[in-house]
Amino acid sequence: MNGDILQDSLTLLNDWLNMSKIIYIDEVEIKNKTVLLRVDFDVSLNPNRTIADDIRIQKNLPTIKYLLKNNNKLICVAKLDRPKTRDPKLSLMPVVKRLREYLPDYKIILIADFLSSDKQVFEKQTNKEILVLENIRFYPKEKDFSTIFAKRLASLGDIYVNDAFAVCHRSDTSVIGPPKFIPSYGGLLLKKELAIISQAINKPKKPIVAIIGGNKVSTKIGLINKLIKIVDYLIIGGGLANAFVNAQGHDVGTSFCQYEAVQQARRLLSLSKKGRAFLVLPVDAVVANTKEDKNSEIVKIENIPSNKSIFDIGPETKAQIGGIIAKAKTIIWNGPVGYFENPEFKQGTDFVYYSIAQNTDAVSIVGGGDTLAAISKKEYLDKITHISTGGGAMLEFIEKGTLPGIEALKK
Ligand code: 3PG
Numbered sequence: 379m380n381g382d383i384l385q386d387s388l389t390l391l392n393d394w395l396n397m398s399k400i401i402y403i404d405e406v407e408i409k410n411k412t413v414l415l416r417v418d419f420d421v422s423l424n425p426n427r428t429i430a431d432d433i434r435i436q437k438n439l440p441t442i443k444y445l446l447k448n449n450n451k452l453i454c455v456a457k458l459d460r461p462k463t464r465d466p467k468l469s470l471m472p473v474v475k476r477l478r479e480y481l482p483d484y485k486i487i488l489i490a491d492f493l494s495s496d497k498q499v500f501e502k503q504t505n506k507e508i509l510v511l512e513n514i515r516f517y518p519k520e521k522d523f524s525t526i527f528a529k530r531l532a533s534l535g536d537i538y539v540n541d542a543f544a545v546c547h548r549s550d551t552s553v554i555g556p557p558k559f560i561p562s563y564g565g566l567l568l569k570k571e572l573a574i575i576s577q578a579i580n581k582p583k584k585p586i587v588a589i590i591g592g593n594k595v596s597t598k599i600g601l602i603n604k605l606i607k608i609v610d611y612l613i614i615g616g617g618l619a620n621a622f623v624n625a626q627g628h629d630v631g632t633s634f635c636q637y638e639a640v641q642q643a644r645r646l647l648s649l650s651k652k653g654r655a656f657l658v659l660p661v662d663a664v665v666a667n668t669k670e671d672k673n674s675e676i677v678k679i680e681n682i683p684s685n686k687s688i689f690d691i692g693p694e695t696k697a698q699i700g701g702i703i704a705k706a707k708t709i710i711w712n713g714p715v716g717y718f719e720n721p722e723f724k725q726g727t728d729f730v731y732y733s734i735a736q737n738t739d740a741v742s743i744v745g746g747g748d749t750l751a752a753i754s755k756k757e758y759l760d761k762i763t764h765i766s767t768g769g770g771a772m773l774e775f776i777e778k779g780t781l782p783g784i785e786a787l788k789k
Pocket of ligand 1 (some may be wrong): 460461537544545548596747768769771
C-alpha cells in the first residue's frame with residue numbers, strides 16, 4: 379500500500395470513528411443559538427406537590443449555566459412522573475419555581491402547550507429568558523414515537539442537547555427524535571455519567587463489588603447475567619433476593635417472591651459456583667407479619683416462619699457484606715436491600731450506604747430512584763464518587779453498553 383492510499387484509509391477510519399461518537403457541548407463552540415435542551419427534571423414530589431428532592435435539577439445546572447454563559451437561549455424539555463395525558467397535578471410549575479431560585483437573573487417561563495401557544499413567545503425569546511415546555515409526557519406522542527411530533531420539537535431550536543441520562547434508555551420522541559433533524563450534542567451530565575459508569579465497568583479497579591436490591595428479578599436478570607461476568611462480588615438484597623433464597627431450597631414464608639424467576643435464579647447460582655462472581659445472599663433476615671408491623675424479629679434464612687415476610691437483611695448478613703464493601707476498590711449500588719420506607723426495616727439499606735461512604739479508597743457509583751430516595755437526605759453524600767441520576771438507564775447501560783438516547787446522538 380503506498381503512502382497516499384494509507385493516508386486515505388486512515389482518514390476514512392478516523393471519519394468513521396468520529397461518526398460514531400457523541401460530540402459534547404464543551405467540545406464545540408455553541409454560541410448565540412436557540413438550544414432545545416432535553417433535561418431531567420423528574421423530581422420527587424410531596425403529597426402537596428412541593429418538591430421533596432431536587433437532586434436531578436441540581437445535576438442539570440452545570441449544562442444550563444454553561445450554555446447560558448455563551449449567550450444561548452434555552453428551551454427546556456422534560457417529563458415529570460408518568461402521566462398518560464394532561465394532568466395538572468403533574469405540571470412542571472414546581473420545577474419552574476425551583477429553577478427561578480437557582481437562576482434568579484433569568485425569567486423562567488412555563489409554556490403550557492408549545493403546539494398551540496403564540497409563536498411570538500418563541501420568536502421574541504431573549505437571552506434573559508428560559509422557556510420550559512410543560513411536562514412532555516402530557517403529549518401521548520412522546521411515548522408513542524412520532525416523526526411529526528419530533529419535527530415540531532426540533533423546529534423550536536437551532537440545535538438539540540441531551541443532558542437527561544435518566545431517560546436515555548427510553549425511545550421517547552424527545553429523546554431520540556430531534557437528533558434526526560437538527561445538529562445534536564451531549565450535555566455535561568450525560569458526559570460525566572457515561573464516562574464514570576463506563577470506566578467502572580470496562581476498566582475497574584479491583585475488587586469490584588455490585589450491590590443490587592429492589593424487587594423484581596425479571597427486570598434485573600439481564601443485568602445480573604452481565605454483572606456476574608465482570609464483578610468479583612455480587613451482593614443481592616431486597617425482594618429480589620427472595621427468589622434466590624427460594625432457589626437455594628429455603629421457604630420464604632409470605633415474603634414477596636417472583637416464583638417464576640426461581641429457575642433463572644438457580645441457573646445464576648450455579649454460574650456463580652463455576653467461578654464467576656461470588657454471589658452473596660442474605661444469611662439472616664428481619665421478618666414481620668406486615669410491612670407496617672413494629673414487632674419484627676431476626677431469624678436465620680433457613681428458618682423463615684411460614685406466616686411472616688422478609689423486610690430487611692439481618693445482622694450476620696450486614697457483617698458479611700460490610701467486610702466485602704470495606705475491601706472493594708469499585709462499588710456499584712442500585713436498589714435498597716429492605717423495605718426502607720418503614721424505619722423498622724431501613725437499617726440494612728442505611729448500613730450499605732454508610733459502608734460505601736466509609737470506603738473512600740473505592741470508586742463508588744450509586745443510582746436508582748429508590749436508592750436516591752433512601753439516601754438523599756443523608757450526610758456523607760460527598761463521599762460517594764458518583765450519584766447517578768439514572769435508575770433503569772444506569773442498569774441498562776451497564777448491561778448493554780449503550781442506550782437509545784446515546785445512539786441517537788452519535789454522529
Ligand atoms: C427514571 O426515573 O428512571 C427515569 O426518569 C425514567 O422514567 P420512566 O420509567 O417513566 O421512563
